[in-house]
Amino acid sequence: MSSEHKRKKSPGDRTRKPGSLLAPDIWERFFQGDRLACARLITAIENHPRLVPIIRDRLIPLQKGGVRIGITGPPGVGKSTVTAALARRTIAGGHSAGVIAVDPSSPFSGGAFLGDRVRMQGLGGDPRLFIRSQASRNGHGGLSPSTPYATDVLDAFGLDRIFIETVGVGQAELDVLTCADLILLVLQPGTGDVIQTLKAGILEIADIILVNKADLPGADLLLDSLKFLFEIGLRKTAKPFPSVLTASALQDKGLDEVHAEIERRIRGLVESGELHEKKRQRLERDIQSAIRDNLWEKFSTLTNARDEIRAVAGRVLENRQSPYPYLRRTCSRVRITFAKEGAKRDDSEKKTVGRRVPKGRAAGR
Ligand SMILES: Nc1nc2c(ncn2[C@@H]2O[C@H](COP(=O)(O)OP(=O)(O)O)[C@@H](O)[C@H]2O)c(=O)[nH]1
Numbered sequence: 001m002s003s004e005h006k007r008k009k010s011p012g013d014r015t016r017k018p019g020s021l022l023a024p025d026i027w028e029r030f031f032q033g034d035r036l037a038c039a040r041l042i043t044a045i046e047n048h049p050r051l052v053p054i055i056r057d058r059l060i061p062l063q064k065g066g067v068r069i070g071i072t073g074p075p076g077v078g079k080s081t082v083t084a085a086l087a088r089r090t091i092a093g094g095h096s097a098g099v100i101a102v103d104p105s106s107p108f109s110g111g112a113f114l115g116d117r118v119r120m121q122g123l124g125g126d127p128r129l130f131i132r133s134q135a136s137r138n139g140h141g142g143l144s145p146s147t148p149y150a151t152d153v154l155d156a157f158g159l160d161r162i163f164i165e166t167v168g169v170g171q172a173e174l175d176v177l178t179c180a181d182l183i184l185l186v187l188q189p190g191t192g193d194v195i196q197t198l199k200a201g202i203l204e205i206a207d208i209i210l211v212n213k214a215d216l217p218g219a220d221l222l223l224d225s226l227k228f229l230f231e232i233g234l235r236k237t238a239k240p241f242p243s244v245l246t247a248s249a250l251q252d253k254g255l256d257e258v259h260a261e262i263e264r265r266i267r268g269l270v271e272s273g274e275l276h277e278k279k280r281q282r283l284e285r286d287i288q289s290a291i292r293d294n295l296w297e298k299f300s301t302l303t304n305a306r307d308e309i310r311a312v313a314g315r316v317l318e319n320r321q322s323p324y325p326y327l328r329r330t331c332s333r334v335r336i337t338f339a340k341e342g343a344k345r346d347d348s349e350k351k352t353v354g355r356r357v358p359k360g361r362a363a364g365r
């Protein structure tokens, strides 16, 4: 059982029978734009990873290509305030918006989560907006593994700008940020957090950097150090330098420019075909990892691999015995087993087709 399953259930689950997690009419309601159905699908994905393929089967034909915007940065820099301001502008600009706020520091009932809720409240009730908070699952800065699938739900729900707020502190952030089409990094003056984001690799992948809290002293200094970091060749990737903007979300200043820059970037991504390519690459990775998981599961069951690998590792350490003969032996054993399975499947498919043919003919007469 995965850690996902072991986690404490969210308050909503307690009142619900497991069998009703996917209520029979959930899809009908989802198609009709029922927000509760949308929320329930996300909850189902969070609590039951086994439902992911079933749910995604239904979601994929509905997806409309909503753009995913990752908003990241150290805790307290104003990400939630900025996200709310951007969501408001997105709606005013004629789009619909989804917000997924992931905060590793706060459990479902925790303070920061409630704080985010309060901050987003100004937006509550607008039918063009859907807000969802997700807690991180493993307590060491990791993000909810279901976040990318939750964005799929929002996309299929018809939201065309999906903001994903994450705390930029570690490797797991980068993973979740790879599900974003555009990344906005928020920093604030006077904290030295820029080094932390540099270490985490986020400075390198950001498309737009926002120096928020420009009402506080030190914004110019931060802008200078960013300029310096880029001049000394921070970017090892071929990615163009990010746009750097300043704002004070608290005073609602500079956010029009940030919103305009996001929309400008999105237009660029669409026109150059990059958005399409990003989505294709993401799907490729997704399919690859599904195959890897599936094969590993099968492989480890077929070969008792976990125990054997443990024994082989022991022999490498204690007897200096190379693991490669084991690898070759096991892989060829698995090849034989898979080949047999494939042949069996071909046979049974032939039989099924064989059975169907006369029926079809009979019907044709
Ligand atoms: N002075 C100042 N405070 C801000 C600004 N933007 C946000 N804050 C405050 O910073 C604190 C953290 O903001 P929040 O949006 O929760 O940050 P997050 O943790 O990055 O999501 C809150 O008390 C905000 O009111 C700003 O532009 N200037």
Ligand SMILES: [Mg+2]
Binding pocket: 079, 080, 103, 116, 165
């Ligand atoms: Mg926040």
